Amino acid sequence: MGKTTQVAADRAYDQTKTVLPAEVAQGVYMQHAPSLAALKLMHLMIGTAGGRMADDVRHEFRLSAIKKIDGMDNHTRKSIVPLFQELAAAVLTVDDPVKMTTTIGGLMDGARIDYRHEVSGDVMVTWYFGRTFREMAAESNHWAILDRQAVFHLGSKYSVLLFQHIASLQNLKHVTSKRFTVPDLRAMFGMSDGKFSRFADLNKHIIKPVIAEINSDITRLHLTVTYHKVGRTVAEVEISWEVKEDLTKVKDEQDRPKVGRKARRDGTTETPVTVFPAFGSVKDTQPWDRIARDNAPRIDGRHVPDLRVLADTFRKWCGEKSIPLDTASIEKTFTTWCKSYSAR
Structure with missing residues (x-):
């Protein structure tokens, strides 16, 4: 052995x-x-x-x-x-x-x-x-x-x-x-x-x-x-x-979110990254509220769909497609997805 x-x-x-x-x-x-x-x-x-x-x-x-x-x-x-x-x-x-x-x-x-x-x-x-x-x-x-x-x-x-x-x-x-x-x-x-x-x-x-x-x-x-x-x-x-001599930096970096990690590694200025909310509704949360209202088909041609259900459905769809909620193109992805969303 x-x-x-x-x-x-x-x-x-x-x-x-x-x-x-x-x-x-x-x-x-x-x-x-x-x-x-x-x-x-x-x-x-x-x-x-x-x-x-x-x-x-x-x-x-x-x-x-x-x-x-x-x-x-x-x-x-x-x-x-x-x-x-x-x-x-x-x-x-x-x-x-x-x-x-x-x-x-x-x-x-x-x-x-x-x-x-x-x-x-x-x-x-x-x-x-x-x-x-x-x-x-x-x-x-x-x-x-x-x-x-x-x-x-x-x-x-x-x-x-x-x-x-x-x-x-x-x-x-x-x-x-x-x-x-x-x-x-x-x-x-x-x-x-x-x-x-x-x-x-x-x-x-x-x-x-x-x-x-x-x-x-x-x-x-x-x-x-x-x-x-x-x-x-x-x-x-x-x-x-x-x-490395100073391992405290390693622990600090591992504890930080990966958003902006490449910028920190390269020593460049971090650009704020848009992240889709991990839970809850997107109502009054920008830019997601605006995107949903502008692109999701209206119910009976008049009513905005339930934004909590819409958000939950999008998160589930992202999970099935292995799409991170903080991917660089998440805003574009959400916009395209909303256009084909069906609340029924």
Whole structure:
């Protein structure tokens, strides 16, 4: 039995951290890397299982636990189905040169969403981890201890993948950097062939934004990138890391709303963002009251529809479509939606 599950069991009291097997954290064992939302869900599942992640037992949490994750508060029992489908499709490939075996299997064996009591807001989610994952976790002797809120606050799946990979290397003595070949880096990001095939595009659209996000006040790590060339071609990307001296800024940023986070990270002036109300009516709440009155069809051609019902219906629709209520285009989305709204 490996040490990873014991470390996870010993840290069961700490709900701010997730212990992840290094084999999973480093990503090199996983094909078909899930989306950002599915990755966050995976972290919640592994964190919930803790020291029992290698056990052949049923794990569970409520939908409300998912809705507490940054950016996932609008999810419904219908909208989480595709996320579990992604996790079910993730393939783990483990090669053991000592035993001279290669094992291919899944992260998850099955999940069930019980919505019998959905009316009261009680939706239960249960799942079993796949045999390959359980065996990997049971035999793992290397792990990553991740700040759960940092993972939940990251806004790119590539940021999560690199953050968890680097976190898995922090426990190694005298190791403060790692060199990636460009193919290795693409594999770690789970990129398909042909996507950002030119290094200049990969660097511009993935590497630099990911480094900037991890270096922001969301995480405790500061990364530095060095490019190693053969002639004019970048052959390797070296990433070194250190823990930031002042972690109070990290906690403060994680406690702040994500609205304006990019502006804070870039050091630019924050532009006020319009957010649709999370509850209640939009009556006398601008600009939503005005938009609804100007665009929603009148009842019998005369009466404005009930603005509380209209607002509740819009919020439900956004949840089903996974549209955040603070998305930059929420005002335009609400305007278009109102035009086709039917109060009947």
